[in-house]
Amino acid sequence: MTIREEQPLPGGMNPTGIVRVGNTVRRPAGPWTPAVHALLTHLHGVGFRAAPRPLGIDEQGREVLTYAPGEVIWRDGFGLLDPVARLARVGRLIREFHDAVADFVPPPDACWQVVVPAEGDEIIAHHDLAPWNLVAEGGDGAWTFIDWDTAAPGSRLWDVAYAAHGFVPLSADRDLRRADAEARLRVFVDAYGLGDEGERRELVGALGRRTRAMYDFLREQNRRGRRPWTDIWARGDGDIWRTDAEYIEGREAGWERALL
Template identity: 65%
Template sequence: MLEEPLTGGNANAGVVRVGDTVRRPAGPWTPAVHALLAHLDAVGYRAAPRPLGIDEQGREVLTFAPGATVWPERFPLLDPADRLARVARLIRAFHDAVAGFTPPEDARWNAMIPADGAEIIAHHDLAPWNLVVEEAADTWTFIDWDLAAPGTRLWDLAWAALGFVPLSGNPAFRRADRDAAARLRLFADAYGLDDEEERRALVPLLPQRALAMYDFLKSSHAAGSQPWARLWEEGHGDAWLGHADYAAERAELWTQALLD
């Protein structure tokens, strides 16, 4: 069958569509990721692709998610409150589904930015650039599970809030402070983050998670690791540092919004 290269994203070299499947270069982490995706499918979580094994070229095979990623052109799709809440509920459903997952004994993970904790196997990149929406069929799918690794619910949720609310230091995407705070509250409510201690704990993780991305890009540039070194040269490091500063400067506002 014909292979159609899939564009978009930062690490998509060699990713193609073949019929209703996606073929991607496999890595040492692929068996563990496929075990995770098989578990999610078995327990009825439908916002993730299904694993279909390895093809004759040694590539992983996944079901193709119809639609297009939200970021960047379709990001206004998430402006309505009910759409933002739906994202949060999908994340909560994933976290609940993965809680019952037992990784293979020989599992290897591609932990790009390790979390401080191993409560669950987290996605680590739940973001608008990894959410595919097909409006006609009303399907929403999180893709790019290669970075799945041990982590925590709050670590995953902090990253998702930065991207989906969004909590952005970029004036082109920045919302008025009160609007951003209200959307953060909505996001946490829809996720079901009901414990006051967890709500307080989420706030410092917002700048910490953005700063972790800055540190990762900086070290990748020093090591010459692509495509991350290129992103550093394009200014993405400075952008994440700006997001971290923005989130840290408004910590009191975020806390008030989450607790009032």
């Protein structure tokens, strides 16, 4: 393998060291990699194809995954999916993942990379279901969620709340804020299939808590001087998560009205 064969790839919030080599992706491995590979193997074994397939470890100690062709759904850091049929597709895809992972039994020695502590541990959640981690082929082609390295115990609602923030989106930014955010949230949640009124009420509260949890995490990591989070804080992401949390928390009545 030569350096010229490696193409740097974009990814999530911190895609350092992720490259494409042919039809594979190579990325830094960690103590969590065996558990993540077990998870991905399970998902493919039960028929869920919207995730990379693990191919082991290369000679440089990097994890090897299948490459997902297409483009990352992204717009100035947040995704806008129009028409709403595409937003509904995301909701259904997340539900398919949650159903597929429901009977996954982690290895006895599983080690997970926990970034933001979750509310609940009913499933192994993705924890970063966002536009920057969804690769879509053109037209009606395959959609693939990438960047599974922070998969860890969590809950369905915690994953859904985070995904709603990015995909609806629920944003205070003047360029991203949607007048139809309530209606889009309803489309997203209906497509996911969250039918129980009690769960929908829980989700309304979780929307703000999950967003604020990300702000709290970045603030604390910056205070401790931990990279790459200090760099992410310096570019203003902390302010984005804080203002989005305030926006979401201040509109809970509207979210509840839309969902119930």
